[in-house]
Amino acid sequence: MDTNFDVIVIGGGIMGCSSAFRIAQRGLKVAVMEKAGLGNGSTGRSSAIIRQHYSNELTAKMAHHSLCVFQNFGDEVGGDSGFTVAGFLVLTAEKDLEGLKANVALQQSVGIKTGLLSRDELAERWPYLEIGDLVAAAYEPESGYADPTLTVNSFAQAAKGRGTEFQLDTEVFGILMEADKVRGVKTSRGEFQAPIIINCAGPWGAQIADWANVQVPINSCRVQVAFFRRPVEYQEDHPVVADFTHASYWRPETGGLTLVGLIDPSEQENVVDPDRYNENSDLEFVADVGNRLVQRFPAMEESTSTTSYAALYAITPDWHPVIDELIPDSGFFICAGFSGHGFKLGPAVGSMVADMVTGEDVSGLDRALFRLRRFEEGKPVAGRYEYSIAG
Numbered sequence: 001m002d003t004n005f006d007v008i009v010i011g012g013g014i015m016g017c018s019s020a021f022r023i024a025q026r027g028l029k030v031a032v033m034e035k036a037g038l039g040n041g042s043t044g045r046s047s048a049i050i051r052q053h054y055s056n057e058l059t060a061k062m063a064h065h066s067l068c069v070f071q072n073f074g075d076e077v078g079g080d081s082g083f084t085v086a087g088f089l090v091l092t093a094e095k096d097l098e099g100l101k102a103n104v105a106l107q108q109s110v111g112i113k114t115g116l117l118s119r120d121e122l123a124e125r126w127p128y129l130e131i132g133d134l135v136a137a138a139y140e141p142e143s144g145y146a147d148p149t150l151t152v153n154s155f156a157q158a159a160k161g162r163g164t165e166f167q168l169d170t171e172v173f174g175i176l177m178e179a180d181k182v183r184g185v186k187t188s189r190g191e192f193q194a195p196i197i198i199n200c201a202g203p204w205g206a207q208i209a210d211w212a213n214v215q216v217p218i219n220s221c222r223v224q225v226a227f228f229r230r231p232v233e234y235q236e237d238h239p240v241v242a243d244f245t246h247a248s249y250w251r252p253e254t255g256g257l258t259l260v261g262l263i264d265p266s267e268q269e270n271v272v273d274p275d276r277y278n279e280n281s282d283l284e285f286v287a288d289v290g291n292r293l294v295q296r297f298p299a300m301e302e303s304t305s306t307t308s309y310a311a312l313y314a315i316t317p318d319w320h321p322v323i324d325e326l327i328p329d330s331g332f333f334i335c336a337g338f339s340g341h342g343f344k345l346g347p348a349v350g351s352m353v354a355d356m357v358t359g360e361d362v363s364g365l366d367r368a369l370f371r372l373r374r375f376e377e378g379k380p381v382a383g384r385y386e387y388s389i390a391g
């Protein structure tokens with residue numbers, strides 16, 4: 001077995017697999033170490049909503065770049081991502097109207113297809129929505145959702161096709177360093193060598209950085225989602241909805257189901273051990289999100305709840321990732337902390353990580369905003385408006 005590589009990626013989630021693919025495309029010999037199977041972390045349980053409603057120019061550009069990849073997945077990556085166009089609707093309270101308008105203008109300026117809809121237009125297009133509290137909404141006709149397991153496997157397949165080796169069921173236990181430079185990793189299957197290591201370990205990212213005595217503020221936080229079966233009259237798919245007034249999001253799922261989760265900053269308080277947490281949902285959660293859904297989509301009063309589960313967000317203090325070299329000139333990099341909204345950014349992030357480790361600028365996306373030092377500098381990434389907690 002070959003144990004020498006140019007780059008070792010720790011973690012087989014969307015970030016590890018997309019990064020491996022883009023790095024391998026640039027001619028480097030890559031290995032991905034994954035302690036379980038692909039998608040074992042946040043990725044495999046992601047709601048996988050693909051929207052472009054961000055309030056920073058960089059994140060909006062990353063979302064747009066990624067959407068273009070999802071739209072042309074077969075040519076850009078190969079295989080399938082299960083991308084389904086459903087449209088994406090942003091509902092905010094009247095107090096956030098100016099913020100909503102400014103966000104939409106910013107998104108349009110970077111080429112995103114989005115616009116404002118009046119209350120009359122909302123009522124005409126989705127008469128089943130309760131919209132008495134709204135004055136306007138934003139709508140992206142091209143957005144939707146994907147299948148996260150299919151997506152991560154397609155990225156892995158594409159990386160394999162370019163020579164990447166995947167070591168599954170291989171847990172990394174330590175980083176080998178010599179004179180402040182990485183040399184390789186210690187794993188459950190022995191040692192592997194590379195001058196570049198990328199920590200794409202999501203909720204485990206802080207723990208792995210700590211092995212090199214670098215503290216990265218990423219908490220592993222328990223979040224939940226629940227599914228409801230729509231009444232027979234409402235079998236036709238609805239758009240993906242981010243309902244900021246009820247702090248919830250929902251999207252259609254195959255089989256006439258609607259998946260519901262929270263958009264709630266208090267989820268950052270549910271810090272858990274990523275290896276030992278309750279993966280079942282709480283009854284109160286299912287009742288709570290069901291209520292929030294019914295307030296906006298009253299016919300769902302007649303729905304039945306089907307399944308539900310808990311999973312992990314890797315949350316940083318500003319809800320944005322860290323994409324950086326952990327120790328200058330050490331070859332030890334990190335790409336983690338996507339705080340509940342990373343799936344859709346995965347395609348762009350892969351190219352940004354490839355830029356980072358090769359020193360090239362192919363993606364045209366400047367990762368400086370996500371430097372680790374921003375926290376000690378007191379310059380976190382700021383959403384421009386109160387409602388935009390997710391970017």
Ligand SMILES: Cc1cc2nc3c(=O)[nH]c(=O)nc-3n(C[C@H](O)[C@H](O)[C@H](O)COP(=O)(O)OP(=O)(O)OC[C@H]3O[C@@H](n4cnc5c(N)ncnc54)[C@H](O)[C@@H]3O)c2cc1C
Binds near residue numbers: 014033204223261345
């Ligand atoms: C319920 C839920 C809903 C979400 N909804 C959305 C959404 O609608 N849209 C969106 O854009 N994003 C969403 N997200 C967020 C998105 O899924 C994540 O940001 C993204 O999947 C993070 O990917 P990752 O590769 O960084 O981490 P992960 O997918 O967590 O991958 C990390 C991998 O590292 C491996 N690993 C850890 N430690 C080691 C070790 N020591 N050795 C080897 N391997 C190791 C783990 O096994 C894991 O597979 C959601 C997340 C959740 C949980």
